[in-house]
Amino acid sequence: xxxxxxxxxxxxxxxxxxxxxxxxxxxxxxxxxxxxxxxxxxxxxxxxxxxxxxxxxxxxxxxxxxxxxxxxxxxxxxxxxxxxxxxxxxxxxxxxxxxxxxxxxxxxxxxxxxxxxxxxxxxxxxxxxxxxxxxxxxxxxxxxxxxxxxxxxxxxxxxxxxxxxxxxxxxxxxxxxxxxxxxxxxxxxxxxxxxxxxxxxxxxxxxxxxxxxxxxxxxxxxxxxxxxxxxxxxxxxxxxxxxxxxxxxxxxxxxxxxxxxxxxxxxxxxxxxxxxxxxxxxxxxxxxxxxxxxxxxxxxxxxxxxxxxxxxxxxxxxxxxxxxxxxxxxxxxxxxxxxxxxxxxxxxxxxxxxxxxxxxxxxxxxxxxxxxxxxxxxxxxxxxxxxxxxxxxxxxxxxxxxxxxxxxxxxxxxxxxxxxxxxxxxxxxxxxxxxxxxxxxxxxxxxxxxxxxxxxxxxxxxxxxxxxxxxxxxxxxxxxxxxxxxxxxxxxxxxxxxxxxxxxxxxxxxxxxxxxxxxxxxxxxxxxxxxxxxxxxxxxxxxxxxxxxxxxxxxxxxxxxxxxxxxxxxxxxxxxxxxxxxxxxxxxxxxxxxxxxxxxxxxxxxxxxxxxxxxxxxxxxxxxxxxxxxxxxxxxxxxxxxxxxxxxxxxxx
Amino acid sequence: xxxxxxxxxxxxxxxxxxxxxxxxxxxxxxxxxxxxxxxxxxxxxxxxxxxxxxxxxxxxxxxxxxxxxxxxxxxxxxxxxxxxxxxxxxxxxxxxxxxxxxxxxxxxxxxxxxxxxxxxxxxxxxxxxxxxxxxxxxxxxxxxxxxxxxxxxxxxxxxxxxxxxxxxxxxxxxxxx
Numbered sequence: 078x079x080x081x082x083x084x085x086x087x088x089x090x091x092x093x094x095x096x097x098x099x100x101x102x103x104x105x106x107x108x109x110x111x112x113x114x115x116x117x118x119x120x121x122x123x124x125x126x127x128x129x130x131x132x133x134x135x136x137x138x139x140x141x142x143x144x145x146x147x148x149x150x151x152x153x154x155x156x157x158x159x160x161x162x163x164x165x166x167x168x169x170x171x172x173x174x175x176x177x178x179x180x181x182x183x184x185x186x187x188x189x190x191x192x193x194x195x196x197x198x199x200x201x202x203x204x205x206x207x208x209x210x211x212x213x214x215x216x217x218x219x220x221x222x223x224x225x226x227x228x229x230x231x232x233x234x235x236x237x238x239x240x241x242x243x244x245x246x247x248x249x250x251x252x253x254x255x256x257x258x259x260x261x262x263x264x265x266x267x268x269x270x271x272x273x274x275x276x277x278x279x280x281x282x283x284x285x286x287x288x289x290x291x292x293x294x295x296x297x298x299x300x301x302x303x304x305x306x307x308x309x310x311x312x313x314x315x316x317x318x319x320x321x322x323x324x325x326x327x328x329x330x331x332x333x334x335x336x337x338x339x340x341x342x343x344x345x346x347x348x349x350x351x352x353x354x355x356x357x358x359x360x361x362x363x364x365x366x367x368x369x370x371x372x373x374x375x376x377x378x379x380x381x382x383x384x385x386x387x388x389x390x391x392x393x394x395x396x397x398x399x400x401x402x403x404x405x406x407x408x409x410x411x412x413x414x415x416x417x418x419x420x421x422x423x424x425x426x427x428x429x430x431x432x433x434x435x436x437x438x439x440x441x442x443x444x445x446x447x448x449x450x451x452x453x454x455x456x457x458x459x460x461x462x463x464x465x466x467x468x469x470x471x472x473x474x475x476x477x478x479x480x481x482x483x484x485x486x487x488x489x490x491x492x493x494x495x496x497x498x499x500x501x502x503x504x505x506x507x508x509x510x511x512x513x514x515x516x517x518x519x520x521x522x523x524x525x526x527x528x529x530x531x532x533x534x535x536x537x538x539x540x541x542x543x544x545x546x547x548x549x550x551x552x553x554x555x556x557x558x559x560x561x562x563x564x565x566x567x568x569x570x571x572x573x574x575x576x577x578x579x580x581x582x583x584x585x586x587x588x589x590x591x592x593x594x595x596x597x598x599x600x601x602x603x604x605x606x607x608x609x610x611x612x613x614x615x616x617x618x619x620x621x622x623x624x625x626x627x628x629x630x631x632x633x634x635x636x637x638x639x640x641x642x643x644x645x646x647x648x649x650x651x652x653x654x655x656x657x658x659x660x661x662x663x664x665x666x667x668x669x670x671x672x673x674x675x676x677x678x679x680x681x682x683x684x685x686x687x688x689x690x691x692x693x694x695x696x697x698x699x700x701x702x703x704x705x706x707x708x709x710x711x712x713x714x715x716x717x718x719x720x721x722x723x724x725x726x727x728x729x730x
Numbered sequence: 731x732x733x734x735x736x737x738x739x740x741x742x743x744x745x746x747x748x749x750x751x752x753x754x755x756x757x758x759x760x761x762x763x764x765x766x767x768x769x770x771x772x773x774x775x776x777x778x779x780x781x782x783x784x785x786x787x788x789x790x791x792x793x794x795x796x797x798x799x800x801x802x803x804x805x806x807x808x809x810x811x812x813x814x815x816x817x818x819x820x821x822x823x824x825x826x827x828x829x830x831x832x833x834x835x836x837x838x839x840x841x842x843x844x845x846x847x848x849x850x851x852x853x854x855x856x857x858x859x860x861x862x863x864x865x866x867x868x869x870x871x872x873x874x875x876x877x878x879x880x881x882x883x884x885x886x887x888x889x890x891x892x893x894x895x896x897x898x899x900x901x902x903x904x905x906x907x
Contacts, residue, residue, distance in 0.1 A: 354737075372752060388752045396745045403741055407734035450751050672802050675835050 080145050080224040083133025087174075087224075090126035090181070091214040093119050097184075098207030101200035105272070113200035117188040120203055123210060124181040131178045134223050135165050144230035147171060147223045153236035153648055155619045163247035164237040169371055169387070170223035172250060176367075177213045179251070179258045184210065187262055187287070194283060201269035202262075209261050212394045220387045236619065236648035245305035253298030253325060257363040259291020260328060263335060264360035267353045268402060271409040276342065276349045284356070285339040286707055289565075292332045293703030299325050300696035308656050313589065313667050313684045315692055318467040323446045324366030327439050331359040334435035337428050344490060345425060347417055350410040351432070357402045362439075364395045369446075420492035427485030434478040441470045479534045479577060483509075483541035486570060505540035512536040521586050521687070531581030538574030542567045561709035569702025572695045579691025589684040595677045603685045605666060606630045610638075612679070620644040620653075625679065627657060627668050636666075641681075643670045665689050769796075769871065769879045770861040774851025777828050777836055784849040789825060789873060793900055796871040797847070797887075798827045798864050801835040806868045809886035810843050816892070817846035822900070826850030829859050829867055872896050 097119035104112025372388025513533030549559035639657030671680030773785035
């Protein structure tokens with residue numbers, strides 16, 4: 078009964094989505110207030126019914142209703158309750174439902190916090206979001222119904238994929254989807270702007286805030302995924318250039334470019350058509366990611382079950398969105414270009430370079446992701462473009478990007494006076510050169526070209542991002558305090574600096590060793606000695622495991638004991654690696670069990686990873702910067718003044 | 731205007747390309763470059779007796795199934811019962827390539843689970859596996875009487891797969907000889 082309610086609610090949500098899309102768009106065209114007024118009500122209704130549907134599916138999981146096919150395939154009686162809940166989005170159908178839920182939640186948030194916008198514009202934004210909802214709801218109802226029955230019911234389920242039975246993975250997809258789907262708001266703003274025929278600075282400001290919010294969730298989602306891959310896959314890597322990782326990374330890169338381009342549109346009214354194009358691209362790449370993951374077109378560890386019908390559906394949807402948006406862009410875009418000028422040495426120039434480099438980086442990732450497919454279709458041979466290609470290619474645009482970043486954020490709009498510019502940048506530059514060369518020498522005893530470039534870039538960004546906050550702290554009486562928006566930018570860039578530092582040091586000084594160990598034997602990595610004390614059997618709720626007790630010593634002194642496991646999940650019979658990690662702020666000691674080699678010996682992989690935490694910590698700081706920027710009161714005050722509406726703040730949803 | 735149109739055209743090309751990518755079917759069905767070609771020649775010491783060998787010469791003149799297996803491979807364990815049943819049925823001799831494994835482990839495996847193979851070659855360092863283009867265990871090759879690879883199965887075999895993919899090829903091959 079409950080599952081049928083869920084399905085029925087989904088059908089009702091579809092009909093409301095149709096109202097939400099069609100009426101406001103026609104209303105905005107005819108300037109009919111009654112039709113435009115439907116937008117907010119329909120958006121609220123759609124959210125309510127999608128939420129009911131989602132709750133029904135969750136209920137089916139929590140009560141282990143194995144008469145629902147999806148539940149029977151992805152849950153199991155002995156699965157811990159928290160994973161029964163996260164299993165809702167553990168596979169295609171449920172994660173699609175979650176995607177729809179998040180889309181309707183974003184729509185609801187936009188409809189609540191858009192009273193500062195002109196009525197026709199808000200109606201168009203909500204209408205376009207309604208069109209997207211229709212697409213995804215049809216996708217769910219026609220090809221991926223999560224409520225399909227299994228009669229007779231199964232006695233027990235087939236269990237959730239053990240890879241997903243992990244706290245990190247329970248929250249990674251929701252965060253990632255909030256980010257992905259959030260770009261649909263920027264997309265809807267872009268379409269609405271083109272339909273209206275103008276992108277004014279106030280609209281750009283609004284769009285920028287929603288985009289930053291989506292971007293910060295995407296940042297956190299990608300970070301969690303990377304962290305999970307690090308400790309769960311057992312290889313000790315943090316990024317693998319897997320097609321599906323790339324699929325989430327490309328919208329992030331374009332989203333980052335979009336935030337920067339929107340800054341120019343907001344402050345100077347420039348780059349309008351470029352901003353629109355980036356908004357379209359960011360969302361299209363989110364859709365492309367969905368397509369790559371769910372169609373089975375590319376082989377990846379992340380890929381969902383292969384089903385060509387779904388592939389054709391999502392590709393058709395992608396086609397309609399991309400071709401429709403680009404056609405509208407070709408029609409309306411040219412008239413939006415502005416010819417206001419800016420000096421060669423100005424923030425506009427640096428933001429332009431930022432955009433070009435980020436787009437080049439995205440194009441390289443896209444090429445690397447699709448190249449195997451292209452080559453296979455040309456001559457039938459299977460190739461894979463591995464991390465080595467990406468690692469080299471990706472550095473080409475990103476090294477200049479991080480170096481220019483420090484210059485750009487300390488450059489004035491319109492025109493910068495060179496002499497004051499040099500005065501400001503002198504100290505960060507000296508600090509970066511000294512620290513960049515000396516730090517690796519002092520702490521790790523060697524330095525190479527790439528290492529120096531990486532460290533120099535990292536300290537350069539860190540130092541330059543501190544310039545404005547420090548100035549604000551030391552300001553004279555009566556001088557302006559740094560705005561939240563500028564502080565957010567500084568913090569986000571600081572995060573980028575920490576990230577670059579982590580990546581550089583980890584890749585230069587990482588030490589790893591693989592060895593067969595029996596209890597009592599030990600292995601030395603750097604200054605550390607890892608002794609396998611014993612091997613023992615451990616029973617979990619739905620798995621049995623072999624656990625190694627590994628004692629870590631440094632110069633004979635006890636440091637820590639880690640317990641890496643090799644788990645066999647009882648229902649699906651696959652083996653999972655649980656790495657044993659001893660982490661401090663400046664290094665990780667990582668032990669993973671490999672395979673049993675006979676005679677009581679196991680292959681053991683031991684790694685020393687200096688400063689790897691900086692990679693994820695840097696990403697968190699970036700997201701924090703986004704949060705600070707979104708909380709800027711400037712947006713609230715101006716919107717209120719402009720529209721004479723009180724108490725309707727465009728706050729974080 | 732032209733550059734806006736160019737953008738649209740580029741997007742259409744990319745989409746069309748993805749469309750054909752979908753039509754191509756399952757990317758996991760890695761085609762073996764050896765299908766329809768002579769199977770690579772090999773000679774390996776047998777698993778049970780290091781002084782004896784098994785190789786292409788033993789397989790000539792009849793349909794054979796070459797199965798790549800290892801004790802560290804969980805999927806091989808899942809497949810093993812099928813191989814035992816197939817051997818009992820007696821329609822085709824099964825030759826094993828014990829791949830990247832250790833001899834004591836492999837012998838214990840055959841002792842415990844039964845031995846469906848006419849003989850298993852012992853390929854400890856995976857050299858023959860490279861010749862045969864093995865991606866991972868288990869993999870199975872159907873080789874015709876004249877030594878041509880007719881089909882390659884990635885992953886564990888089952889009766890369903892056997893009836894669907896292998897039996898028809900053997901029937902065709904029988905007719906043409």
